[in-house]
Amino acid sequence: MNLDIAAVRKHICANEEKYLEVWKKLVAQPSISAQNLGVRKCAELLVEIMREFNIEGKILETEGQPVVYGELKSDNPNALTILFYGHYDVQPPEPYDAWISPPFEPTIRNGRLYGRGTADNKGQLVAHLCAVNSILETSGSLPVNVKFIFEGEEESGSPNLAKFASQNKDLLAADVVYVSDGPMHDKETPAVEFGNRGVLSMELTIQTATQDNHSGNKGGVIPNAAWELVHLLSTMEDRDGRITIEGFYEDVLPPDDYQLQLIDDLPYDPQEVAKVFGVEEIKLEKREFYRKLLLEPTLSINGLLSGYTGPGSKTIIPHKAVAKLDARLVVDQDDMKVFQRIKEHVEKYNPSASLVYLHSMLPSKTEANLPVCQAIMRAIHEAYQRHPVAMPSVGGSLPNYVWTKILNIPTVGVPYANPDEDNHAPNENMVLECFYKGIKATVQVIHELGKLAVSNLGEKKRKP
Secondary structure, three states, rough: OOHHHHHHHHHEEEEOOHHHHHHHHHHHOEEEEHHOOOOHHHHHHHHHHHHOOOOOOOEEOOOOOEEEHHHHHHHOOOOOOOEEEEEEOOOOOOOOOOOOOOOOEEEEEEEEEEEOOOHHHHHHHHHHHHHHHHHHHHHHOOOOOOEEEEEEOOHHOOOOHHHHHHHHHHHHOEEOOOOOOOOOOOOOOEEEEEEEEEEEEEEEEEOOOOOOOEOOOOOOOOOOOOHHHHHHHHHHEOOOOEEOOOOOOOOOOOOOHHHHHHHHHHOOOHHHHHHHHHHHHHOOOHHHHHHHHHHHHHHEEEEEEOOOOOOOOEEEEOOOEEEEEEEEOOOOOOOHHHHHHHHHHHHOOOOOOEEEEEEEEEOOOOOOOOHHHHHHHHHHHHOOOOOOEOOEEEEOOOHHHHHHHHHOOEEEEOOOOOOOOOOOOOEEEEEEEHHHHHHHHHEEEEEOOOOHHHHHHHHHHHOO
């Protein structure tokens, strides 16, 4: 079955207002998984939207928030199956006073829709639904089998997705998983992503007394929890940014020639990157920049809390100090093994300190030269009329290991949002044109994958 792409695009243009209203309706429903606020109501709303779009959606339970699932079968018995993954939960919107318009009152300004979840991830998952709806309205059927899984806990670390997938392997079986989350490479250039780093989140605590103490009357004779924490953290990284924890890099493999070739093909303007990152300059050469960003692990201090931080002064010796930490992991690193290495380091340098595991996601990798991956590359090139940037991995984390490691399905990420989407921050937004282009891109991907037949993939070529 060959799609009449011109007819589908015409349908999308004619229904822009309808699709915009659906998008706004979903954004207006709070779904903050970290606070258990409105998540199930949002899942129910998403099912209603899917049914409006001729997609039979349903809620499936997990041990936490529910997932929303739907599927449509092609008339072609040799058709591939594409599984669209997204998440309908959002980050907490605080601080509220930093929002120009309320976070759950979607508002259009300057060609953008503002609101929590506009880009991360409601706008991007709705784009897939709109694309399938436009194909069905114009063609009556699909050239591929389509499945959707939208989870409600991604912003809380996807704690139940892996178990759900393990228990529903047949239901979720597919030839490729397609993920649209995060920003495009730049405002005009799409990116196609073939992997992502994992993440390990931890909390490090030091307590030296039962209460804060007077810094004069008791200073110099009792330990200061803040200083103790600073000294401990300073043993974890050298001045060049190299992590000094024994065994931290144990399973990190050097980049192969194919990964280096992909890096060499990536655009790189250090001045522009510095501007986007909000720093004065980036001194790294291209290969080193991308190797560190995409293919090497990190250990970051996310936040520090100790003592008095209000206005004026309060002369105390803090009795407790806490550091929030995360480690970004690369392929072949195991989250619990890395956690154990960090824990051993803490015990060695400060046995009284406590390191607590919070949550983690494993890294993911898919071979970019697989037939399904190359078909998606062609589709995105056609949709945007620009060569997409092929990323061997991305620095951030998504639960894509669920698809590549548990279900053994190649997984490709194609973000639709503008680079300045401000996801996780106040005034999150998505450019309307990015939303509409995303719908058309999904149509093109379905069309291109429709040209492939399952019988031509070969078992080896279908593996991530």
